[in-house]
Amino acid sequence: MELSRARSFTTARPGEEWADIARRTLADQDPGQAVEALQSWNLHLFLRQPRGRILGCDVIFTEPPLTDAG
Amino acid sequence: MDLIIRNGRIVDGTGLPAYQGDIGIRDGRIVSVGGRIPGTAAEEIDAAGRVVAPGFIDPHTHFDVQLLWDGQARPALEHGITTVVPGNCSLSLAPLKVEHRPRLVGMFQQIEEMPDAAFDGAFEWTWESFADYLTALRSKLAVNVAPLAGHSVIRLWVMGDAANERAANADEIAGMQELLRQCLEAGAVGLSTSFVDVDERLQPVPSRYAHAEEIDALAAVLGEYGRMLQVVPEFYATDITLARVDQLAELSLAHQIPTTFSPLFDSAANPDNISRVMARVEQQMARGARVWPQVQTRPIDISFTFEVASLLFAGTPGWYRTMRLPRDEKIAALRDPERLARLLEEAEPGGNTDRFRNMRVRAVARREDDILVGRSLGDIAAERDSTPARVMVDIALANDLDASFVATDLGHNDPARVGALLAHPMVHIGASDGGAHIQSFATYGDTGYLFSRFVRERHDLTLEAAVKKITADTARIWGIAGRGLLQPGFAADITVFDPDVIDRGDEVVAHDMPEAGMRYVRGSRGIDTVVVNGAVAWSAAAGGYTEARQGQVVTR
Structure with missing residues (x-):
């Protein structure tokens, strides 16, 4: 059975911070804007204390929420 | 025969229709099912008009500590639970080095709301290894135990304080793999991990620092034994839960292991959650992955007092910190106008009273406050020209903190939606949290509620289907061999009950x-x-709990 499209995500590699993940997953975007985009899609991480800390197990979305149209 | 249960309505766990017959037991095992057994046994039970079913299996408990002084896991046993799975949510009592005991106690207190006294003098710590922990348990058991090893304590053992700080290096991951292997060899039925829990300092538990490489390496060890991976996902956020379903599916397929995540809740605040998550589970199951969502039967009710820091305050750090203060300091803080004003603003930001408005007064110490019992804080606040949070503080202080409140509208309380979910073939009934959160709500009786609410009253499941869900299905999902069915050769774990009551x-x-x-x-x-392993462990006719201690550690 083919999986339906799901919101894409990644997890951090050891030592990676927002900029590293943005470079890896949004390579075609301006680095600063890529970080901002990534953080805006992951407010559950960006807004927690200490702000923006990424843990090894965290799900990090690499795109905005899907619409009903997918 | 040692025991014959006669004339019962046998619901054997297969899901097939019930039938009349006797069950014979010898040396702790079932030797005969159905038909009229001739002769007599040392002990006989007349089950006429009663259902005779396999003993129920509770796959999500935190009885780890309680089992050390109460091998009956009260009151789970009296509900027909004959096997419990402790060690969930990344926490188990072993493997654990002596120097890490305070850390574990802190985590248990925070996550499972276990009080100090549960650890302080109630039992003797005699173990570090998983094998020695099981040895400490074995002589006390009236119920069977199928224990999980906790990822957080495995990480703590290998990495020490760094378990709460960073990724593991290759040597540390190899060390965790070897330690998990030892646990599985000793009898662990799997590994538990958590993606959401915090410790007593409100810092992430060690398992949350694990990167994908570490989790994959541990899952590979589980694959050597075909054992379970249990996780606590971000159940409050659908997109993240969906991502966790996909992660678990990949681990399941890569290492040929069963996985389960708990809990999965229904909530009016997020009505699409169930349908979206189950759609993804169905897709992943169709690929051959084993990703079992655990769903509890009971609605979410939380009771609390100001004596302890309830999980209900987890979303308001100021309140949470205040509730954790020593008693006198707590009262002083609540009586301090400035500090109270800050707390009230946190609880009711901008005058929004949603958080406490519908909560009710559950009990009070002062007789003159009896008239408040059962009323909502919103009603009382309106009467007093106050706010719900303020009247809650007033009532608590007036009763010297000996007042309790209850939140009854927290979700998972639409019977039609929950009933349909429980009946879904890919839903694993569990997530009771038995033995945890003991000062917030009762985590016992979910099986009785399954039968009363969803079988007898609503007919969402047949009697046979409900029994199968909490016996044979659970045993199969977890790889618990020789239990969960009424079948010759199987362990004589049996629950006799009145289906009308x-x-x-x-x-x-x-x-x-x-x-x-x-x-x-x-x-x-x-x-x-x-009946547990052939011995009557609880009997209404005999007045309740017996002296039987035939429980076993369920191993491969």
């Missing part, structure tokens, strides 16, 4: 923890007899 009792306060510690419990209704 079985239910959970009312939630009441008990002071049966060490040092007369308080907890919420529910007794059972309609349970006649509970």
Whole structure:
């Protein structure tokens, strides 16, 4: 059975911070804007204390929420 | 025969229709099912008009500590539970080095709301290894135990303080793999991990620092044994839960292991959650992955007092910190106008009283406040020209903190939606949290509630289907061999109950923890007899709990 499209995500590699993940997953975007985009899609991480800390197990979305149209 | 249960309505766990017959037991095992067994046995039970079913299996408990002083796991046993799975949510009592005991106690207190007294003098710590922990347990058991090893304690063992700080290096991952292997060899039925829990300092538990490489390496070890990976996902956020389903599916397929995540809740605040998550589970199951969502039967009710820091305050750090203060300091803080003003603003930001408005007064110490019991804080606030949070503080202080409140509208309370979910073939009924959160709500009686609410009253499941869900299905999902069915050769774990009466009792306060510690419990209704490995461990006719200690550690 083919999986339906799901919101894409990644997890951090050891030592990676927002900029590293943005470079890896949004390579075609301006680095600063890529970080901002990534953080805006992951407010559950960006807004927690200490702000923006990424843990090894965290799900990090690499795109905005899907619409009903997918 | 040692025991014959005669004339019962046998619901054997397969899901097939019930039938009349006797069950014969010898040396702790079932030797005969169905038909009329000739002769007599040392002990006989007349089950006429009663259902005779396999003993129920509870796959999500935190009885780890309680089992050390209460091998009956009260009151789970009296509800027909004959096997419990402790060690969930990344926390187990082993493997654990002596120097890490305070850390574990802190985590248990924070995550499972276990009081100090549960650890302080109620038992003797005699182990570090998983094998030695099981040895400490074995002689005490009236129920069977299928224990998980906790990822957080495995990480703590290998990495020490760094478990709460960073990724593991290759040597440390190899060390964790070897330690997990030892646990599985000793009898662990799998590994538990958590993606959401925090410790007593409100810092992430060690398992949350694990990167994908570490989790994959541990899953590979589980694959060597075909054992379970249990996780606590971000159940409050659908997109993240969906991502966790996909992660678990990949681990399941890569290492050929079963996985389960708990809990999965229904909530009016997020009505699409269930349908979206189950759609993804169905897709992944169709690929051959084993990703079992655990769903509890009971609605979410939380009771609390100002004596302890309830999880209900987890979303308001100021309140949470205040509730954790020593008693005198707490009262002083609540009486301090400036500090109280800050707390009230946190609870009711901008005058939004949604958080506490619908909560009700559950009990009070002062007789003159009896008229408040059962009323909502919103109603009382309107009467007093106050706010719900403020009247809650006023009532607590007026009763010297000996007042309790209850939140009854927290979700998972639409019976039609929950009933359909429980009946879904890919839903694993569990997530009871038995033995945890003991000062917030009773985590016992979910099986009785399954039968009373969703079988007898609503007909969402047949009797046979409900029994299968909490016996044979659970045993199969977890790889617990030789249990969960009424079948010759299987362990004689049997629950005899009245299908017209079985239910959970009312939630009441008990002071049966060490040092007369308080907890919420529910007794059972309609349970006649509970047999564990051939011994009657609980009997309504005999007055309840017996001296039987035939429980076993369920190993491969």
